[in-house]
Amino acid sequence: MRDFSYTRATTIEDARQAALQAxxxxxAGGTTLLDLAKCGVNEPDExxxxxxxxxxxxxxxxxxxxxxxxxxxxxxxxxHPLILKVYPAVAQSLSLAASQQLRNMATIGGNLLQRxxxxxxxxxATFSACNKREPGSGCSALGGVTRNHAVLGTSESxxxxxxxxxxxxxxxxxxxxxxxxRSVPVEEFFLEPGDRPERETVIAPGEVIIGIxxxxxxxxxxxxxxxxxxxxxxxxxxxxxxxGLELExxxxxxxxxxxxxxxxxxxxxxxxxxxxxxxxxxxxxxxILSAARLSMEGAVAHGGNHYKIELAPRVVARALxxxxxxx
Amino acid sequence: MPRTIxxxxxxxxxxxxxxVEPRVTLLDALREHLDLTxxxxxxxxxxxxxxxxxxxxxxxxxxxxxxAQVEGRQVTTIEGIAGDDGTLHAVQKAFLEHDxxxxxxxxxxxxxxxxxxxREGHAGSDAEIREYMSGNLCRCGAYNSIxxxxxxxxxxxxxxxxxxxx
Numbered sequence: 001m002r003d004f005s006y007t008r009a010t011t012i013e014d015a016r017q018a019a020l021q022a023x024x025x026x027x028a029g030g031t032t033l034l035d036l037a038k039c040g041v042n043e044p045d046e047x048x049x050x051x052x053x054x055x056x057x058x059x060x061x062x063x064x065x066x067x068x069x070x071x072x073x074x075x076x077x078x079x080h081p082l083i084l085k086v087y088p089a090v091a092q093s094l095s096l097a098a099s100q101q102l103r104n105m106a107t108i109g110g111n112l113l114q115r116x117x118x119x120x121x122x123x124x125a126t127f128s129a130c131n132k133r134e135p136g137s138g139c140s141a142l143g144g145v146t147r148n149h150a151v152l153g154t155s156e157s158x159x160x161x162x163x164x165x166x167x168x169x170x171x172x173x174x175x176x177x178x179x180x181x182r183s184v185p186v187e188e189f190f191l192e193p194g195d196r197p198e199r200e201t202v203i204a205p206g207e208v209i210i211g212i213x214x215x216x217x218x219x220x221x222x223x224x225x226x227x228x229x230x231x232x233x234x235x236x237x238x239x240x241x242x243x244g245l246e247l248e249x250x251x252x253x254x255x256x257x258x259x260x261x262x263x264x265x266x267x268x269x270x271x272x273x274x275x276x277x278x279x280x281x282x283x284x285x286x287x288i289l290s291a292a293r294l295s296m297e298g299a300v301a302h303g304g305n306h307y308k309i310e311l312a313p314r315v316v317a318r319a320l321x322x323x324x325x326x327x
Numbered sequence: 328m329p330r331t332i333x334x335x336x337x338x339x340x341x342x343x344x345x346x347v348e349p350r351v352t353l354l355d356a357l358r359e360h361l362d363l364t365x366x367x368x369x370x371x372x373x374x375x376x377x378x379x380x381x382x383x384x385x386x387x388x389x390x391x392x393x394x395a396q397v398e399g400r401q402v403t404t405i406e407g408i409a410g411d412d413g414t415l416h417a418v419q420k421a422f423l424e425h426d427x428x429x430x431x432x433x434x435x436x437x438x439x440x441x442x443x444x445x446r447e448g449h450a451g452s453d454a455e456i457r458e459y460m461s462g463n464l465c466r467c468g469a470y471n472s473i474x475x476x477x478x479x480x481x482x483x484x485x486x487x488x489x490x491x492x493x
Contacts, residue, residue, distance in 0.1 A: 001350050002350070004349055004350060005330060006393070006395050008395075027396070030391055030392060030393065030396065031373060031388075031391050034352070034391045035372060035391060037350075038372060047349070051396060052399070098462075099463075100443075100447070100459050101386050101388045101440065102373065102388065102391075102462065104385040104386060104387050105387045105388065105391065232458075233457070233461035234462055
């Protein structure tokens with residue numbers, strides 16, 4: 001790890017000012033920043049440690065929305081009794097991510113800013129070509145081992161999968177990122193790679209995440225996060241889904257449904273076509289299966305990841321069956 | 328000249344002054360600068376859990392924590408969990424009784440993780456122990472004995488707390 005200077009910020013304004021400097025990086029939990037620094041992917045000149053700033057780790061759950069401070073730890077949000085009750089998919093997305101040690105370190109703001117990354121991106125010593133690391137250098141993943149690469153939202157420049165879980169649940173429930181001077185829906189916060197894969201979010205130099213808010217909804221209250229993976233724990237998703245479901249008073253017809261996918265796309269992926277195919281219908285096995293298939297509209301396989309196109313609709317269908325009482 | 332910063336770290340209840348480069352991790356500070364070599368370096372990449380320590384009572388990975396970040400926080404390492412008279416912690420005893428290791432390299436991290444796992448209330452069943460201990464890898468594959476040791480220690484600790492309350 002290349003040496004850097006270290007500054008401890010005491011206010012957010014300090015952090016914003018320092019983050020305007022070229023070569024500086026904000027340090028919170030450090031789980032992704034220091035990991036990538038050790039890989040030689042990140043080589044910051046200066047780290048601005050915001051983890052000692054007070055008052056940014058609050059979690060409050062009100063009637064209309066939940067507010068979570070940027071420095072709240074993943075583990076604190078995952079175990080918060082009201083998040084578990086009012087936003088179960090959000091709590092589950094966190095407790096099924098990483099390990100307890102990492103969840104005790106990693107913050108909510110840092111979680112949203114973790115890099116979209118693949119094994120080629122993480123290994124500059126072996127693979128010099130990576131458009132995300134070195135714009136214009138090419139993509140080592142194309143034609144390589146692609147078992148865990150994305151099938152949705154890819155470009156000729158990059159096929160790395162968005163690795164997070166939390167943002168998938170946030171996108172499903174229309175959460176908003178608070179950047180202080182502006183607020184951005186989480187869905188718009190993340191960018192598809194296009195021809196600029198080095199740019200993953202809309203955050204600008206000098207901007208710092210203050211927190212997130214999640215609107216309350218009946219769908220969020222009746223929600224689940226289903227994560228299917230190669231190992232039972234401490235593993236990225238092969239395919240995951242956040243689903244929230246609200247039925248009409250008759251208990252049969254879908255009134256509101258939210259579906260977002262993880263592990264298959266280059267950003268947290270809201271599956272609106274699936275939602276639209278379900279609203280106004282009674283949940284039957286046939287309706288669920290035909291709607292779930294729409295989640296893979298536009299999917300493109302790259303060799304080893306073809307299985308995801310089969311797997312993801314099954315994961316969506318299983319979560320819908322569970323929530324709809326058909327399991 | 329490498330730039331060094333002056334830190335005072337609170338480790339196992341004792342203040343340790345330290346001059347290090349800012350990039351020095353808590354793990355390297357413990358092992359290379361403070362002669363606290365009980366904490367092990369496995370992957371040095373946040374994947375194996377061998378370097379698990381407690382910061383303000385919560386388990387973290389010392390390989391992905393800068394020494395500078397924990398100034399003003401309480402750090403506990405494997406050297407700090409036995410009693411002052413050398414009485415082993417209930418988790419240490421359980422690991423011995425259940426033979427919950429083979430080579431022993433991952434054991435300090437396993438024990439630090441298990442102490443916190445029990446304190447968090449995440450040791451209620453074998454399935455829960457497996458889930459919440461998943462950040463600690465054991466290349467020898469002593470997992471079944473580790474789960475048995477954590478379960479046993481959780482029972483011992485709960486019984487102790489009940490006796491204390493009574």
